[in-house]
Amino acid sequence: MATNSKDYDFRQIEAHWQSFWEKNQSFKAVADPTRPKYYILDMFPYPSGAGLHLGHCENYAITDIMARYQRARGRNVLYPIGWDAFGLPTENYAVKTGRHPADVTRENVATFRRQLKSFGVSYDFGREVDTTDPKYFRWTQWIWLQLFKRGLAYVEEKPVWWCPALGTVLANEEIIDGKSEVGKHPVERRPLRQWVLRITAYADRLLAGLPALDWPDSTKRMQAAWIGRSEGSEVEFDLEGHPGLRLKVFTTRVDTLFGATYMVVAPEHALVPQLTLPAQKPAVAAYIRTAAGKSDLERTDLAKGKSGVFTGAYAINPVNGARLPVWVADYVLASYGTGAIMAVPAHDERDFEFAQEYKLPVIQVIAPKDGQPVELPFCTKGTEVRLINSGDCTGLTPPKAKEQLDRRFEGEGRGRGAVQFKLRDWLFSRQRYWGEPFPIVWVSEEDYATAVRLGDGTLSTPDEAVSCVIDGVRRMALPLPESALPLRLPIVTNYQPTGTGESPLATITEWLEIWYQPASGSAVPASQPPPGADWILARRETNTMPQWAGSCWYYLRFTDPTNDTALASPEALGTWGMPDIYVGGAEHAVLHLLYARFWHMVLFDLGVVPAEEPFRRLFHQGIILGEDGEKMSKSRGNVANPDDFISSHGTDTLRLYLMFLGPLEAMKPWNPRGIEGVHRFLQKVWRECLDLEGGVNPKLADGAVDAPETLRLLHETIKKVSEDIEGLRYNTAISQMMILTNALQKAPQVSRGTMRTFLQLLAPFAPHIAEELWARLGGAASVMTAPWPVHDPARLAVTEFKLVVQVNGKHRGELLVPADITEAGAVALATANAKVAPFLAGKPVKRVVYVPRKILNLVVEVPTTGNL
RNA sequence: GCCCGGAUGGCGGAAUUGGCAGACGCAACGGACUCAAAAUCCGUCGCCCUCUAAAGGCGUGGGGGUUCGAGUCCCCCUCCGGGCACCA
Missing domain, CATH: 1.10.730.10 (Isoleucyl-tRNA Synthetase; Domain 1)
Incomplete structure (x- = not known):
């Protein structure tokens, strides 16, 4: 069975055993109820043209060693690999060369597979999955339909980051320091119709699940910070001269309400036009225009200082009737809370800075318990401070005051305790070709109503229809029936971005404009006559899904990779369950791991998966740097192959x-x-x-x-x-x-x-x-x-051990003594020892510290002579 | 600015609960083997003082502290890395 090499001929030996494993299918995972399972997962690789690098090798060596160890321990190991193959680099390569991304993907995958085998990794290659395979993305689309049906997917015309150089829209996380992460190109804002997933509906659960996970603490902290739960209060302010109209704010410091001296609304706030006095309109309009043109980087540049403009309107402080000028300023974000704040410059650094800039009053309402004067802004809360200048709340602690004010406003119907999250809904579309098509078509309101009625509950329609306006006409999002999945990508000859912001799919008229049969999901080009009475005019969705989609659930597919009636059978999920350990880089600490948890929780709610959390144990391998201690990169020339x-x-x-x-x-x-x-x-x-x-x-x-x-x-x-x-x-x-x-x-x-x-x-x-x-x-x-x-x-039992003897904590000798020596016996041996004795000469032992099997420390009087 | 993580010989690192600092490996040096080299084997290898040795002193980024005893715990500081960044 072995080779016959005389010396360590690793080339011959490694090739020999790799083919032995292959022939014997040594790593094939087969369900076996008699043995406990162990599921080991690597983070999903993107099969780039560059092939395997040392970072991959580190990752896969870690898991392979674990897999081989667990097999030897008698576990039934599932150790799979697959390809997260949709994505920009392949599409960009296709744009450059005119080759189909699927062909490029196939070649890259072949290279990866060959390299992995030469690395001796014990994957079950029989379970490979590929996100670009229609048999796989059929189920990505299916999961998306379930999200859609549950009202977790919606469409919004929203300003998104548009990169002219890449000809594509980028997500916030793909922009670093105001430039595209890929290629470092400048980006700008442009409003486009987008699919958005309502991940915020799961914010509380995503946060609550974290503590029980066996993940690195830093990763859990990062996710918690990203979700950003914040407890505070909502308060509605009456507006002078606008009876019935109120300005709602969110604040974590409702206890400082008596110190509010002005209000701020975000430039995009809906009430701005209504509130602005005619005399202020030009200034406000100019300010909003400037703010809209600013990049996020400029808007959030803390060094720049604060700017704003007065609307001319006044809000009324509900606790003391004070008139509070309403300003527009871009330091308040439209996308957080209510997009409006009450400003308390005495107790908030940002409000303080703004008040200084525009000479607005500052009223201190919080002071230390002992009444000591403090420098403003003074942002401490808790029980060591008290309210001052606060009417009937004076003397209370902040938590008490919040409780009292929340209750009072709730009674008045003007406020309540409230929770806000930093987490935003997930922008889930790309204007690209090489991604999963959305399994919906856009139809007229009448056709939608008819299709839903005739579908009689078989279509995955949400309770509240999703609609948008295309070319001035209201269109409804009609889901394809599940039986029509997968919806494949049409063959295109030109992968160039359209430059209008729409994906190359928008240029395939034959695919785009169709006669559509809602019950079957069948389509023919709209240029042909309609095949029947139940066929309606429809337009396909040209957006595609982001790369995150396929990697949100691949670990489930590995349990049952060829199933064509479900994403995985309940039996397979029951056998293999979730990964016992998940290994990959810390760069995915927030996004991938949060998105996957979100989808998993939805699938759990649907009864598809048996556990609420996908990844119980997570490990991040460290980055391997180049010889020079810098990150490996081609441009630095420090890449080891x-x-x-x-x-x-x-x-x-x-x-x-x-x-x-x-x-x-x-x-x-x-x-x-x-x-x-x-x-x-x-x-x-x-x-x-x-x-x-x-x-x-x-x-x-x-x-x-x-x-x-x-x-x-x-x-x-x-x-x-x-x-x-x-x-x-x-x-x-x-x-x-x-x-x-x-x-x-x-x-x-x-x-x-x-x-x-x-x-x-x-x-x-x-x-x-x-x-x-x-x-x-x-x-x-x-x-x-x-x-x-x-x-x-x-x-492992020992009969003797080496006892270290210290005098006053200093190492003075060591003795080989019987394992069961008593403290007294040890002291006797030590004091008699030739090396130790001189340090004890004439000094009585004050104290003995004896740690069995380790050390004996004899503490003696230190002579306190004046001179050294 | 805020939140984390880190700093140990010439180098990578070890010491998991406070108990011999420097395991293991690299590099270097000395020796054996060899005509020679490679490979291999034996040995030295934190710094200082010392002819050598014995013995001693110092030593885990810096400063202070707790303790019989601190790389490990506490306080302050420096530097490096990661994350977040007007989230009210």
Whole structure:
């Protein structure tokens, strides 16, 4: 079964075992109710033309080691891989070359698959999924229909980030410092019709689920901050001269209401036109125009200072009747809260800055309990401060005052306690070709009503129809019947952006303008005669879904990748469930992980998945930097290519070295010289197993026995390697294996069993050499099928230990003492010790600190002589 | 500005609950083997003082503290990395 190479010929050996695994389908995951399952997931790779880089290798080595370990532990492991293949780079490449993105994708995937196999990763390639495969995106579209049906998808004409250079709309997260993340092009605002998902409806649950997750704390904190839950109050202010009209604000400091000296509304606030006095109209209009033209970067640039303009209107403070001038200023965001605030400059830094700029009054209403004067703005709240100058609230603590005011306003129908979130709804469309088409058509109101009536509940229509105005006509979004999925992309010959903001799909008239049969979802071009009476004129949606869509649920598909009646069967979901561990970069801490949790919760509510949270345990591997300590990038020329190392040192060496570099979660620089060290380690393992002719090393002869120290070290190593794999501390597991190897090398003889046990420990990390040596030492079948060794606690027992003796906390000597020595016995030995005694001479021992098995610290009087 | 994480030999790192700082590896140096080199093996390898050694002193970014004892805990500061950034 093994090769016959005399020396460590890793090229031959690695190829041999890779084909062995392939032939034996060693990694095929088959449901098996007799064994506990273990589902290991990598973050979904985008198959770029550049191929696998070291970051991928790090990620996949981590999970592969876990997968091989869990298999050896008897778990039924599901360890799949697939391709998040929609997306901009491929489309951009197609634009440049005129080739179909699907062809480009196929080639890139083939490269990735070949590289992964040469890396020796134990994926079940039989379960590959590809987001661009209609069999897959059929279910992406299906999930979207469920969101649509539940009223979680809607259309809005909204100003979005438009990048002229890319010819596309970008999401906020794709813009870094006011430039496109891809290519660093300038961006501008442009209103376009967009699909939006109502993720805010799940804000509370997305936040509430976080604490129970076994995720890095920093990631949980980032998600919590992104969701941004904030408790406060809503208060409605009457407006002078506008009976019946009220201005509603959200504030977290309703307790400072007596200190409000003006109001601010966002430039986009709906009441601005109504409130602005004729004399102020030109100034306000000019201000709003300027604000609209500003980029988010300019608007949020804190260094620029605050600007605003007075509308001429006054609001009335409900607690004291004070007249509060209403200003328009862009430091108040239309998209948060009610888009309007009460300004309390004494107790808010932003309001204070604005009040200084425009000479508005500042009234202090919060003071320290002890009445000490403070510098304004004074933003402290809590129970150490009291209200002043606040009418009947004077003397209360802020929490008490909030309670009292909320209750009072609720009684008056003018306010209430309220919660706001920073989280915004999710902009879920792109004006691109290479994405999932939306499974809806736009139809007239009459046709919509008829279709819904005849559909009799079979269509996934929401309670409240989604509509928009296209070319001046009101159109309704009519979902395709589920039986008509997938809705495929039409073949186009030109992938260029239209430049109007619409996707290239808008130029395919034959596909776009159709006669449509609502019951079947069938379509023919509108240029032809209608096939029947129940066919209606319709227009397709030209937006496509963003890349996030396919990656929101792929982990479910892996459990049942070829199912064509459901996204996955309940049985498959029952067998494999959710990933037991999910490994990928921290750059996805917020968006991908939040979006996927959102979809998952919706699917949970639908009864499709059995758990509310998709990813119970999450791990982020650290970034591998270039040799220069900078991020690897082509422009810096510091990119290390995994293929080079695989051909020069073998994949076992590369895997082992990547894992040995340092803690898996740490950011660490790549040092190509260090790879020699682990390569030498594997060479040494080879030599300890085999002689120069490739036969079994004579020191492993039948009847060879291990020294007791060797056995103890072996069991220590079993324990440490097992625990370190579980805890993802691979670097220390590897050093422990090196320590054992060094000891085996020095031992005159080693039992065959000990060596084989060691090879089992090595196998998850360096599987090819472990298989080879295991077979050459007479191991049965494959090393992977041997059950994982278990350490024997009795072997770890020691009869003696080294006791460190300190005097006044300083290391003064060490003694080899029996394991069961008493404190008195230890003190007696220590005081008699030649190294320790001089430090005790003539000084009585004041105190003895004895930590069994560790240290003995004798505390004596320190002579307090004046001179040193 | 706010919230996190980090700083240990020439280098990557170890020390998981306060108990021998520097495991393991790289680099370097000395030796063995060799005609020679590579490979391999044996050894040295934090800094200072010292002819060498013995012995000692100092030492985990800086300063202070708690403790018999601090890389580890507390307070202050510096630098590096990540995230958020007018969210009322």
